[in-house]
Amino acid sequence: MKTETFPVVIVGSGIAGLLAALKLAEAQVPCVVVTKTFLADNSSRMAQGGIAAVLPDNSTDSLALHVQDTLQAGAGLVDPKMTYSVVAESFEAIQDLIHLGVPFDRVEGKLAFTKEGAHSANRILHAGGDATGRSIQETLIRHTRENPLITVYEECMALELLVEDNICRGVMAVNYQDKHQLEPIQFLGGVTILATGGLGQLYSQTTNPPIATGDGVALAYRAGAHIQDIEFVQFHPTALWAKGGVQFLISEALRGEGGILRNKSGRPFAADYHPKGELAPRDVVTRAIYSQMKQDHMPYVWLDITHLPPEKTETRFPNILQACLSFGVDIRKDYIPVAPAAHYAMGGVLVDEWAQSSVKNLYAIGEVMSSGLHGANRLASNSLLECVVFARRVAQHVVENPVPALDTAPQVSYPVESLQYGYPPALISGIAELRQTMWQETGILRSKSGLKAAQSKLAELNRLGQQDGLFSWVPDGIEFANMLVTSQLICEAALGREESRGAHCRTDYPDIHETSTHTIQRSVGAGFKPARNRPETQISVGTSVRRAGLKPAPTWL
Numbered sequence: 001m002k003t004e005t006f007p008v009v010i011v012g013s014g015i016a017g018l019l020a021a022l023k024l025a026e027a028q029v030p031c032v033v034v035t036k037t038f039l040a041d042n043s044s045r046m047a048q049g050g051i052a053a054v055l056p057d058n059s060t061d062s063l064a065l066h067v068q069d070t071l072q073a074g075a076g077l078v079d080p081k082m083t084y085s086v087v088a089e090s091f092e093a094i095q096d097l098i099h100l101g102v103p104f105d106r107v108e109g110k111l112a113f114t115k116e117g118a119h120s121a122n123r124i125l126h127a128g129g130d131a132t133g134r135s136i137q138e139t140l141i142r143h144t145r146e147n148p149l150i151t152v153y154e155e156c157m158a159l160e161l162l163v164e165d166n167i168c169r170g171v172m173a174v175n176y177q178d179k180h181q182l183e184p185i186q187f188l189g190g191v192t193i194l195a196t197g198g199l200g201q202l203y204s205q206t207t208n209p210p211i212a213t214g215d216g217v218a219l220a221y222r223a224g225a226h227i228q229d230i231e232f233v234q235f236h237p238t239a240l241w242a243k244g245g246v247q248f249l250i251s252e253a254l255r256g257e258g259g260i261l262r263n264k265s266g267r268p269f270a271a272d273y274h275p276k277g278e279l280a281p282r283d284v285v286t287r288a289i290y291s292q293m294k295q296d297h298m299p300y301v302w303l304d305i306t307h308l309p310p311e312k313t314e315t316r317f318p319n320i321l322q323a324c325l326s327f328g329v330d331i332r333k334d335y336i337p338v339a340p341a342a343h344y345a346m347g348g349v350l351v352d353e354w355a356q357s358s359v360k361n362l363y364a365i366g367e368v369m370s371s372g373l374h375g376a377n378r379l380a381s382n383s384l385l386e387c388v389v390f391a392r393r394v395a396q397h398v399v400e401n402p403v404p405a406l407d408t409a410p411q412v413s414y415p416v417e418s419l420q421y422g423y424p425p426a427l428i429s430g431i432a433e434l435r436q437t438m439w440q441e442t443g444i445l446r447s448k449s450g451l452k453a454a455q456s457k458l459a460e461l462n463r464l465g466q467q468d469g470l471f472s473w474v475p476d477g478i479e480f481a482n483m484l485v486t487s488q489l490i491c492e493a494a495l496g497r498e499e500s501r502g503a504h505c506r507t508d509y510p511d512i513h514e515t516s517t518h519t520i521q522r523s524v525g526a527g528f529k530p531a532r533n534r535p536e537t538q539i540s541v542g543t544s545v546r547r548a549g550l551k552p553a554p555t556w557l
């Protein structure tokens with residue numbers, strides 16, 4: 001089998017993966033970036049709202065305020081020490097991006113800040129109006145392509161981590177650029193960095209791109225890494241509903257700019273559910289919309305930003321405006337039909353403050369990581385911040401602690417000889433069934449019986465996949481196998497969490513347990529001590545809503 005050796009192997013080319021590569025190159029460390037489709041194809045490029053940061057010239061904000069908002073959104077499971085350190089690094093992180101040439105929006109030469117749900121200050125930087133992710137991603141891609149120290153493999157899919165005695169030596173992958181001649185490759189590296197993004201595609205309704213199939217969690221889990229808090233999947237309250245399904249994200253920033261949620265008859269309803277109304281934490285707004293949809297017997301509610309002057313909508317939300325227009329909705333004068341969709345994975349591969357996983361020489365950064373920043377619910381725009389901060393940190397740690405790559409790979413058995421390119425119908429329908437099951441049984445509202453039903457379905461699909469050889473098809477069969485592993489982990493963790501907290505809502509356990517902690521799916525890697533402090537004050541979003549005696553109070557709040 002072809003073998004390539006690099007000091008560092010990075011899997012994934014989103015903002016996390018590419019920035020890590022560039023920071024390593026800055027320190028003269030060569031690396032390879034292996035990405036399963038193309039450099040520009042990922043969740044990063046889709047980020048609309050922006051990136052949260054506390055900057056010195058923003059007098060309305062402070063580190064303490066940003067930390068407090070993050071803790072509050074995370075419903076008692078956020079690591080305060082980790083959060084403080086990430087927020088404190090936000091200034092340098094943004095400086096890095098500006099230095100690379102990211103064109104953040106400005107007003108009279110000064111950086112423009114906006115506000116999003118559950119933020120108590122204007123601290124979200126954006127670029128190209130609502131094209132923040134694309135602006136950052138394009139800047140990083142330009143630098144990556146120009147940098148001789150970074151080797152890129154596109155249409156090259158990671159199959160399995162090369163792990164022996166709990167030490168990671170690289171990754172086995174398949175290059176499928178030539179569809180008629182698949183090429184298995186072993187990428188050996190001193191260290192391996194997973195930057196594989198999220199898992200929204202496990203759900204039939206999602207804002208995520210097709211690449212977001214939870215591969216990194218499955219790879220790390222199979223390699224023996226700890227997986228943490230994977231039951232916490234954020235469902236974004238507002239995606240455009242058109243042509244019988246969710247089409248794309250309608251950014252929180254629209255509500256930040258005064259957007260109003262209206263029910264079937266046009267009455268604003270968000271304040272019925274939470275004092276912060278449209279700007280309440282995402283999980284609360286999601287369930288409020290879900291409840292309203294049920295009451296109205298409608299597959300969507302309305303989002304209204306018609307109060308904004310049309311020229312402001314055109315400059316602030318040019319992409320959302322165009323995308324909605326393509327579905328016949330003119331957001332300058334029409335209400336927008338919106339519904340919730342799977343959006344973000346709060347949990348993932350458990351890491352410490354340097355992004356090290358419990359497997360030696362294996363790091364995880366970006367959405368695939370579970371650093372403790374998000375707890376049970378992510379604060380909007382903290383994820384891009386986490387990508388940038390941990391890309392910087394991982395590079396620094398690797399530069400300061402270099403590990404030589406081995407000349408030969410450890411023995412990891414993987415049936416590469418059976419790999420083939422294609423999309424058989426049984427595979428397509430198997431994936432569709434998985435996504436439908438996950439949406440129905442492990443989505444916004446969960447229960448023991450639903451989660452058990454999902455587990456049985458997943459087991460049945462797994463049997464079918466093995467029996468019919470579906471897991472040997474590149475790329476979707478590989479993804480299907482990973483989706484099954486990650487989905488099972490979500491079910492297992494969601495069953496184990498017998499409470500409702502943050503984004504995890506159990507109809508059979510509607511209350512929060514004040515003593516509950518993070519979930520860890522697997523215990524290997526003796527001696528690994530992740531930085532985890534329990535927050536001193538438990539903040540319970542659900543309880544505070546009930547205490548406030550707000551009406552209507554759905555039973556699951």
Ligand SMILES: Cc1cc2nc3c(=O)[nH]c(=O)nc-3n(C[C@H](O)[C@H](O)[C@H](O)COP(=O)(O)OP(=O)(O)OC[C@H]3O[C@@H](n4cnc5c(N)ncnc54)[C@H](O)[C@@H]3O)c2cc1C
Nearest residue numbers: 012013014016036043044047049050158197366367381384
């Ligand atoms: C529509 C949308 C809007 C968002 N808006 C915001 C926002 O405004 N602010 C914010 O902070 N966050 C936002 N987010 C979340 C944020 O964009 C993501 O969390 C973040 O971009 C993830 O970056 P990443 O580098 O970890 O992963 P990604 O950008 O998703 O990149 C993952 C990479 O891994 C590769 N990969 C995956 N599996 C494999 C494999 N097996 N082999 C090889 N390569 C693999 C993929 O091909 C891809 O290149 C948004 C997300 C979406 C979907």
